Amino acid sequence: MSDDAELRALRTAVGAQPDSVDLRLRLATALASRDHHSEALEHCTAALGRDPGNSQAVTLLQQISAALAEPAKPKTGKQNFDWSAAESEVSHLIEPAFVQDFEPDPVIEGAERPTLRLADVGGMAEVKQRLELALLGPLRNPELAKAFGKSVRGGLLLYGPPGCGKTFIARAVAGELGASFYAIGIADVLDMWIGNSERNLKEIFAAARRNAPCVLFFDEMDALGQKRSQLRNSSGMRNTVNQLLNELDSVGNNNEGVFTLAATNHPWDVDVALRRPGRFDRMLLVLPPDPPAREVILRYHLKDRPLSGINLDVLVRATEDFSGADLAHLCESATEQAMADSIRTGTVRPIGMPDFTTVLREVKPSTGPWFTTARNVAMFANSDGSYDDLLKYFKASKK
Ligand SMILES: Nc1ncnc2c1ncn2[C@@H]1O[C@H](COP(=O)(O)OP(=O)(O)O)[C@@H](O)[C@H]1O
Ligand SMILES: [Mg+2]
Structure with missing residues (x-):
């Protein structure tokens, strides 16, 4: 050597x-x-x-x-250090250092350590405040939380219309906690039962523990409820679900630094077993972006484009109930409009308000059908008060 x-x-x-x-x-x-x-x-x-x-x-x-x-x-004498002995003593240490640095955990693909913070989430003051009170505050001040008898047992279920920031917010929570973020589709978990599902689930949770602090984010939580009929007929899938519930219970008190968050567009389809205390027993309504959120989202999608005379206030007012995804689509369409015009006339012209006026006639918020269902649920299926937030929203917005 x-x-x-x-x-x-x-x-x-x-x-x-x-x-x-x-x-x-x-x-x-x-x-x-x-x-x-x-x-x-x-x-x-x-x-x-x-x-x-x-x-x-x-x-x-x-x-x-x-x-x-x-x-x-000048150096005198020879070194009296036994290098080959030292080398053999440390050789076992060298490999793990490289494995950790360069190989992602093979069990959970797509793990990331988000740099996104709640400050990057535009508007949504109430959501942020609820996250702070229910989760972030107690986790940051465990002693204080204990003194107030406040526990952070169990996970939080984010719900609301599609494309309105549930995944985005969950990533920001991981960012706030300096935690890794693993997104897992419940449908994928259920499909595992065909193979070694119980083992796979165990591995997912074991990997999360190994990578603590970590946010395990379960998306499409309703998929489990939708598969209930299949569940009755298949002992394999039943085992998988039981395994999932056991694992959720075991990380539920957050002692191991594994925090669970979940999201669904259809909380009313989420299996009741998942909503039991200590699992996903607390719900957080994530509505379409409010005006400050829409401004942040519009700015983001327009930032590297040629613009002229854009009045953001007007756009923000014209896009009530637009989801984050709808706003992205709107900006995309306005851009195409200006481009098509530039090609037609042979002169490049920037995107202007007339482009938005045109596309706003076509692009409508996609959240309508969701609100229709949600209103029915809030009115007629809210006996346990789960949807009081929704009810409050409908009353306040007179929808
Ligand atoms: N409050 C917000 N601030 C900034 N961007 C947002 C906000 N809400 C939504 N977005 C944008 O909208 C996109 C779609 O949101 P997403 O989290 O995928 O929706 P969901 O998970 O609810 O279906 C996000 O990637 C993000 O770019
Ligand atoms: Mg999502």
Whole structure:
């Protein structure tokens, strides 16, 4: 092994076990013997910080300080450090460091660590406040929460019309918690029963625990309810569902740093078993973006486009009940309009208000049918008060 390779091996080992005083001292010794005194000092100090009374570290520190005080002098004598012994001692440490750095967890694909924060979510002050009170506050201040007898047991079920920011908000929650974010479609989980479903589910939760803190986000929560008839006929699927419920219960008290969030467009189809205490027993209504949210979304979709005379206030007022996805579609259509015109006339012209006026005649909010169903549920199927938020909304908006 060359000198450089030896240093690399030791640096990697220290990287993998930054708290190992022994490894730090070996690296510091190796660096000092090559006259890399300032880097040696860094590691020696780190070792002393972790073990202040370590006599080897104190001696080494004295040597390094002396060397740093003197001009560089030719090295004398041979090194008496046993490099092959050191190499074999650390060889088992090297591989894991690389595996962790470069290979994503094979069990959960698409895991990410969102940098998105609640501040990136436009408007929706009430949703943010509810998240803060129900989840983020207690998690950030566990002692205070305990003093108030406030528990963060169980998960939160986000519901509302499609394309209105449920997934977006769930990612922002992970961002706020500095947690990894795994999105799992319930339909996919249920389809697992064909294979080794119970094992797969176990692996998903095990991976989440390994990667804690982590937000496990279950999308399309209603898929389970919709498959209820299939559920009755298939013991395989029943086992999968039971397994899912068990796993949810076991991470439910958040002791392990696995936080569960779920989303659905049709909460009324969500299986009651999933809504039991400690599971997804709290609901959070995510309505179509309010005016400040619409402004943020419109700005985002128009930011890199040629614009002229755009009045955002007018657009915001003209797009009530538009979902985030509808707003994206609106901006896309206005852009196409301006482009088609540019091609026709042979002169490039920016996107202007007339383009929006034209496309607003065609593009309508997609949330209408959802509100129709939701109103019926709020009026006629709200005996347990689950949909009081919806009821309040309908009353206030006179819809
Ligand atoms: N309040 C908001 N602030 C900023 N962007 C938003 C907001 N609400 C929705 N969006 C945008 O709308 C898109 C669609 O939302 P999404 O979370 O996928 O909807 P859902 O999960 O409810 O179907 C998001 O990717 C995001 O770009
Ligand atoms: Mg979604």
